[in-house]
Amino acid sequence: MNIEKKGTRCIDGLGRVVIPRDVRRTLGFESGVPVEFFVDNQTNSLIIRKYNSTCALCGSCKELIEFEGKQICKHCVGKISNLG
Ligand SMILES: [Zn+2]
Structure with missing residues (x-):
């Protein structure tokens, strides 16, 4: 797995976070695209992938x-x- 840091954001009061624009463009995360979440409990990490x-x-x-x-x-x- 090749992981690269792509920015820092704060989670708001409703649990939302803005995905950086260049990441959205690169990955095709357009409005309405379904995504799925994966949690790595060993590293306390979250991976979001296009569903x-x-x-x-x-x-x-x-x-x-x-x-x-x-x-x-x-x-x-x-x-x-x-x-x-
Ligand atoms: Zn088929």
């Missing part, structure tokens, strides 16, 4: 199943099952 709500293989957004941290649609799961 990928489409199939990692075909791009479909229907009937997704999480597998090994990725979203895969039922159609692709069926195709993979037929390989074995």
Whole structure:
């Protein structure tokens, strides 16, 4: 993991924090984009990642199943099952 400091901000009274503009542009964190949170308890760190709500293989957004941290649609799961 390659971690780089990108700024310092204060959390407001409602728990909100402004993500620096250059970080939002670089990562495509536009208004309305869903994100997911991961906590590393060993380092007391929070990672925010764009929530990928489409199939990692075909791009479909229907009937997704999480597998090994990725979203895969039922159609692709069926195709993979037929390989074995
Ligand atoms: Zn798929």
